[in-house]
Amino acid sequence: MIKVKFPSVFVQITGKRRIEVDGVEKVSDLLEKLFQDFPKLKDRLLKDGELTPFINIFVNGEDIRHLNGLETKLSDGDEVTFIPAISGG
């Protein structure tokens, strides 16, 4: 079971901020599953096939760009968090 947390700006698409997802082995699988369940999310997260730079994805608090990107493996109990890319002053 993978725990997934969304920012509030996703709620109009996903209906809630926390869901649990089964049967995914890596981040790209998770995205595929989310895109099936919430097709609008796909339109907004992907631009020309690339993930928008304005949402960062973290696995257990680590930015996937510092892990293995979309190929980052997921295992039972992992937490995936989507966070708007805001930082600094």
Add this chain to the structure above:
Amino acid sequence: MKVVGLKCRICGKEFPAEAIYTCDNCFGPLEVVYDWEWIKEHATKEKIERGPKSLWRYKDFLPVDVEPVDLGAGYTKFVKAENLGKVLGLKNLFLIDDSVNPTYSFKDRVVSVAVTKAKEFGMKAVGCASTGNLAGSLSAHAAKANIPAYIFVPKGIEKNKIIQALVHGATVVEVDGTYDDANRVATEVAEEHPDWGFVNINLRPYYADGSKTLAYEAAERLGWTLPDQVVVPMASGALLNAIFRGFRDLERVGFVDEKDVIFNGSQPYGLPISRAVKYGKSVEPVKKMDTIVHSLAIGNPADGIFAKEIIEKTGGFAEDPKDEETIEAVKLLAKTEGIFTELAGGVTIAGLKRLVEDGRIDSSDVVVAYLTGNGLKTADPILEYLNDTVKIKPRLEEFEEVIA
């Protein structure tokens, strides 16, 4: 009304002026939209010149309607740096010295605006993720506004900056990780508590506009003209963006003639924005940051792509001085102008020095360089690069020997 609403900086979708920061259409960042007709009607140069000696002299340009939470930030020292200019070979070098702000950094400008906005929204608490300067500033302004403050800082920041935050009564949460980790946690907290104002997260559109006053001040103090070039230290890139928009605002209301100001950025070696500009790459996040300049060490700069775009379209450049150059620059500024700036200010001066040496700035150009904070905040790393004291016995003769 002066504020019309918010607008996505990417897709242009418009939103009401609430405590939101992300576009629900494309997830891009939001910015404040102003009614320029209102501003043109209300703002005059004379009104500004008669106004308070703080950033609130520009209130007609700032996104708040209520009485400001004001510790006196802004309208800081504007110095014609003759001595430093001589060393660098510049005839018209000007410095804006924000080391003399109420909590000793430029963050007082953005925080004064953001905490005022939090008050306007009736928020129950304020918070931020900080590399240090913001922590001190937010704590002080929250104390003045009588709102609780929650501050998330990375492990290992300068003790002086935590002391500032603690003395003003904030709850300081030291996160075992980098600034980016502290920022992620703060963003999650902000998402959980929408009635809390996280100044650089859900109040960010308003907060960022406080830095536009650094552009207004430069223009006003240059007799309502714009400089030829600016040199700005970069962490997230937001400051450079704000100064760019600030000059535009003044052109829009006709306070200055239009001019293509060249924007230069400076960032410690190895950080994303300078690396991207200098080596023609895209702005990619950096995980490991090996610099003593903690206040600029943001590995995942939210405004990086915008800062890069401005630098490139104005024909500027981004420099990436090494820490040793930064320390030498802090010392050079201190010895020539009597200004002790924090390491980030040293990055500005070190970057400026390189830009001049590379022929990117002409000796007659009117240049404004931004010093964003006070040297006492980051004194420890400098200490080992300074001369030791001269030690004598308590006898006049011993001193005479020293100067012989």
